[in-house]
Structure formats: C-alpha cells, structure tokens
Amino acid sequence: MADIEKLVIIGSGPAGWTAAIYAARASLKPLVLAGDGVNRERMPGGQLMFTTEVENFPGFVHGIDGQKMMGVMQQQAERFGTRVLQNYVTRVDFKTRPFKVWHLNDLSGVAETGVATHAVIVATGASANYIGLESEKKFENNGVSACAVCDGALPRFRNNPVVVVGGGDSAVEEGTYLTKFASIVYLVHRRDTLRASKIMAQRALSNSKIKPVWNSVVEEVLGTEEAGVTAVRVKNIKTNATSVIECRGMFAAIGHTPNTAFLKDHLVLDVKGYVTLPHPFRSLTSVEGVFAAGDCADPFYRQAITAAGMGCRAAIDAERWLAQQGIH
Ligand SMILES: Cc1cc2nc3c(=O)[nH]c(=O)nc-3n(C[C@H](O)[C@H](O)[C@H](O)COP(=O)(O)OP(=O)(O)OC[C@H]3O[C@@H](n4cnc5c(N)ncnc54)[C@H](O)[C@@H]3O)c2cc1C
Numbered sequence: 001m002a003d004i005e006k007l008v009i010i011g012s013g014p015a016g017w018t019a020a021i022y023a024a025r026a027s028l029k030p031l032v033l034a035g036d037g038v039n040r041e042r043m044p045g046g047q048l049m050f051t052t053e054v055e056n057f058p059g060f061v062h063g064i065d066g067q068k069m070m071g072v073m074q075q076q077a078e079r080f081g082t083r084v085l086q087n088y089v090t091r092v093d094f095k096t097r098p099f100k101v102w103h104l105n106d107l108s109g110v111a112e113t114g115v116a117t118h119a120v121i122v123a124t125g126a127s128a129n130y131i132g133l134e135s136e137k138k139f140e141n142n143g144v145s146a147c148a149v150c151d152g153a154l155p156r157f158r159n160n161p162v163v164v165v166g167g168g169d170s171a172v173e174e175g176t177y178l179t180k181f182a183s184i185v186y187l188v189h190r191r192d193t194l195r196a197s198k199i200m201a202q203r204a205l206s207n208s209k210i211k212p213v214w215n216s217v218v219e220e221v222l223g224t225e226e227a228g229v230t231a232v233r234v235k236n237i238k239t240n241a242t243s244v245i246e247c248r249g250m251f252a253a254i255g256h257t258p259n260t261a262f263l264k265d266h267l268v269l270d271v272k273g274y275v276t277l278p279h280p281f282r283s284l285t286s287v288e289g290v291f292a293a294g295d296c297a298d299p300f301y302r303q304a305i306t307a308a309g310m311g312c313r314a315a316i317d318a319e320r321w322l323a324q325q326g327i328h
Pocket residue numbers: 010011012013014015016033034035036037041042043044045046047048050051053054055056057087088089090123124125126128146147150151259262293294295296302303304305307
C-alpha cells in the first residue's frame with residue numbers, strides 16, 4: 001500500500017460530499033471513494049441521482065434537478081482539494097490502525113486495491129426497498145416513489161388518490177403524511193392487521209382519508225408514459241381475486257436497507273444494519289477514528305439536508321480527532 005491517507009470518505013451522496021467539503025477546507029485532502037455505478041446502491045452521487053426534482057433542499061428557490069445538485073456538490077468538494085475515485089469499497093479492516101480500505105471498479109475493470117488511512121467517514125446511504133415489479137421500475141419518478149416527505153407535495157398527487165404499500169411504522173407514517181395532499185390514501189397490506197405500533201396504527205385507521213386494503217399485494221402498476229401512474233392492480237392473497245385501484249401514485253413503504261454489509265465485522269450496527277452512533281449529536285462509531293454520516297446511520301429522517309448536516313458533523317469530528325493524534 002502507498003502512503004497513508006489522512007481521511008477516506010466512503011460514499012458520495014449529500015453526506016459524503018458535505019464531509020468532503022468540510023474536510024478539504026480543513027486541509028485534510030480527503031479521498032472520496034464514490035461508488036462504481038454498477039447498480040443503484042453503488043451510484044456515484046447517491047440516491048438523488050434518481051430524482052428529477054429536489055424542492056426541499058434550502059438554497060434553491062425553484063428546486064433543483066437531483067443530478068445537477070450532486071454534480072455541484074462534487075465540484076465544490078473538489079475545488080478545495082478533495083480527490084475522488086469512482087470505486088466501490090468491498091472490505092475494510094478497522095481492527096488495527098492505520099485502517100485499511102479495499103476498493104475496485106467493476107464497470108471499468110479496476111482491480112481491487114487497498115488504501116491505508118488514519119481516519120474514515122462512512123457515508124454509504126440506505127436503499128429504499130421496492131416491491132420488485134418491472135412496472136414499478138418503469139414508473140419510478142413518474143408516479144412511483146419511496147419517499148412521501150420528498151415527493152408527496154408534488155402537483156401530480158394533490159387531490160388525487162394514491163396507494164401506499166406496506167403495513168409497518170413507515171407505511172403508516174407515509175400514509176398519514178400523504179393525507180395532507182391526496183384525496184384518499186389506499187394502504188395495501190398483505191395481512192389483515194397493521195404491523196405498526198398500536199398508537200400509530202389506531203391513528204391511521206381512524207383517519208377518514210386512509211382506506212386499508214387488507215390481505216393484498218400490488219401485482220402491477222398501470223399507466224402511460226405521458227400520464228404516469230393511473231392505477232395499480234392488486235391481488236387478494238386469500239381469495240386470489242384481482243381488482244384495479246385508480247390512483248396517481250404508488251409509494252413503496254416496505255423499509256430501507258442500509259448499505260453497510262461490508263462493515264458488519266468491524267463496526268457495531270443495529271439489527272437493521274444501521275451504523276450505531278453511541279454518542280447523541282456526534283458522529284463517532286464503535287471504533288475510534290471511524291465516523292458515520294447520513295442515511296447509513298439514520299433510520300429516522302433520511303433526507304438530503306439531514307445527511308448533509310451529518311456529513312458536516314463527521315468531518316468536524318474527524319478533523320478534531322486527527323488533530324488529537326497529531327495529524328493535521
Ligand atoms: C427517488 C428519491 C428521491 C428523493 N428525493 C428527496 C428530496 O426531494 N429531498 C430530500 O431531502 N431527500 C430526498 N431523497 C432522500 C435522499 O436522497 C437521501 O436522504 C440522501 O441521498 C441520503 O444521503 P447519503 O449521503 O446519506 O446517502 P446516499 O445519497 O444514498 O449516497 C450513498 C453513497 O454511498 C455510495 N456507496 C454505497 N456503498 C458503497 C461502498 N461499499 N463503497 C463506496 N461507495 C458506496 C453510493 O454509491 C452513494 O454514492 C430521495 C430519495 C430517493 C430515492
């Protein structure tokens with residue numbers, strides 16, 4: 001392995017780029033391993049590369065295209081000396097210092113190579129789980145979403161029926177949030193009771209705008225390219241009967257999977273795989289010198305602005321910790 005890096009940042013979403021901006025301005029010359037773009041979870045720029053309109057990130061009066069926003073963040077990080085490799089991290093060794101991080105690029109064929117580093121910021125995000133239908137993929141950003149807070153206020157959903165798929169806390173939360181905009185929210189769930197906590201389930205079921213569709217799964221998302229989603233076809237798994245629900249949108253609310261599998265033997269993760277941050281308001285992980293930021297460590301908010309804020313925290317924590325080690 002060549003020289004020891006001061007700081008390696010894994011991931012290039014809002015958390016990774018914000019951490020890079022702060023760390024680069026603190027003269028740490030961070031190396032960002034941005035993902036190799038082989039699939040959605042490994043996309044340089046992160047999840048916002050898959051959305052056309054970000055309307056709730058402060059600073060953009062009329063909203064901004066997700067890809068454009070991530071491109072600008074990268075430029076800002078590079079302006080201060082951030083180095084970027086579009087590589088994917090396969091494994092790490094956080095058991096001894098300096099830490100080691102191995103990365104490759106499956107698209108361009110760059111073979112696995114290792115880097116030694118004094119500090120690491122993990123900012124690998126969490127991927128929304130989708131049902132897995134072809135038609136669901138086809139209408140993504142055209143009526144299919146996995147984030148009510150991000151997309152619920154868009155004009156297409158206002159005063160129109162929408163479908164939420166799922167029966168846990170997030171489905172109930174998303175469904176309840178969507179009642180602010182939609183004319184009716186169909187909650188399609190494969191069982192005949194909600195898995196959500198009792199109080200949340202009761203609140204949802206007593207909301208006159210939420211209509212549960214029990215024992216059912218979405219079989220197909222229907223629509224046209226021009227109109228986007230116009231309906232979903234659901235199947236009752238008890239009777240096998242199918243029916244069509246007219247709607248302008250379908251929200252998948254069946255959980256998220258943090259992109260942390262490669263960390264499981266090195267950092268403490270919670271049962272769902274989120275990086276555990278033992279100190280409130282800090283980015284410190286179970287390993288001194290390793291920090292975490294963004295959706296990979298946040299099962300609650302999962303927004304670009306919260307991820308960016310966590311990236312800022314992680315860079316400041318890393319910089320102070322490195323200074324304590326005499327590394328500037
Ligand atoms: C379609 C869609 C629309 C959204 N719209 C909005 C919105 O309007 N407003 C809003 O605030 N939020 C929105 N969100 C949520 C927002 O995108 C996320 O909260 C935010 O991107 C999280 O940032 P992050 O940096 O933590 O992770 P991500 O953006 O997920 O970035 C993770 C990064 O880690 C990289 N990575 C993962 N594993 C590895 C690895 N092993 N090695 C190297 N790199 C790795 C990925 O390639 C990626 O670069 C939306 C999400 C989606 C899916």
